Amino acid sequence: MLDALHYPFIQNALLTGTFVAIIAAITGYFLISRGLTFAGHALPNIGFAGAAGAVLIGVNVVYGLFVFTIAAAIGMGLLGKEVRDRDISIGVLMTFALGIGLMFLALYSGYAQRVYSILFGTILGISRNDVKLTAISALITVGIFLFIYRPLLFSTFDPLVAEARGVPVRFLSIFFLVLVAVTVSLSIQVMGALLVFTLLVGPAATATRLVQRPLWAIFIAIVLGIAYIWISILLAALNGNIPVSFFIATLAFIIYLPVRFLTPVHRRRSISHS
Numbered sequence: 001m002l003d004a005l006h007y008p009f010i011q012n013a014l015l016t017g018t019f020v021a022i023i024a025a026i027t028g029y030f031l032i033s034r035g036l037t038f039a040g041h042a043l044p045n046i047g048f049a050g051a052a053g054a055v056l057i058g059v060n061v062v063y064g065l066f067v068f069t070i071a072a073a074i075g076m077g078l079l080g081k082e083v084r085d086r087d088i089s090i091g092v093l094m095t096f097a098l099g100i101g102l103m104f105l106a107l108y109s110g111y112a113q114r115v116y117s118i119l120f121g122t123i124l125g126i127s128r129n130d131v132k133l134t135a136i137s138a139l140i141t142v143g144i145f146l147f148i149y150r151p152l153l154f155s156t157f158d159p160l161v162a163e164a165r166g167v168p169v170r171f172l173s174i175f176f177l178v179l180v181a182v183t184v185s186l187s188i189q190v191m192g193a194l195l196v197f198t199l200l201v202g203p204a205a206t207a208t209r210l211v212q213r214p215l216w217a218i219f220i221a222i223v224l225g226i227a228y229i230w231i232s233i234l235l236a237a238l239n240g241n242i243p244v245s246f247f248i249a250t251l252a253f254i255i256y257l258p259v260r261f262l263t264p265v266h267r268r269r270s271i272s273h274s
Helices: 002-006 008-033 037-057 061-079 083-107 112-120 128-157 159-164 169-191 196-210 214-238 244-273
Strands: none
Touching: 008 037, 008 128, 008 169, 008 196, 008 214, 037 061, 037 083, 037 112, 037 169, 037 196, 061 083, 061 169, 128 159, 128 169, 159 169, 169 196, 196 214, 196 244, 214 244
């Protein structure tokens, strides 16, 4: 298995996957804490439309992903403030984007593999230029998260008090959705539009069940995400017929399931002993 590390395409996949796992873990933590998991599910589907449009006009898929997901993120933030209104707005935007994506596919007459890669990911086919683009985008995104970490955390857990103290809660909400859009755009290369939700939510969901402190939860989510990516890429290299996304989704489920059922018992014992 370790012999596969000498191949350039495996190295590209591991580097890209590592960067994506880091930003997906950070984004996923806040996505869960802010109750925006539906947005995390919708944005990959909206990104699919952008990627299909990019394929149709012959430009890099990432550019189409960025345009559609960022525009949708801003629309979600502006159209819905209350939970019910927000979810309705997200659902309407998602279905509209899926319709556009299907139209793009109907107009596209090229090689079907490009469309398949949008849905299921092509991490083992990532070029060095894709690695550079992902690395730059990931580093910028992490830097922005570090800059807004404290006000974002404050507005996540106590938005009323944060707003009373002058924190721009509405702006942060929209800005965070834009960061989610960037993360989704980068993650689709790894997981594909159908399974991006796994990488966004899986590691973070497990981490938040294990620890309560935000920084520790984010750290554990990053470690889990990187582990899922590396193990899955190496397994896929040994089993060429099975996609990387299958192994990532399976690992995320296998790890989360026992944590989900065991942590309530652990917390009850902790409370009883305190």
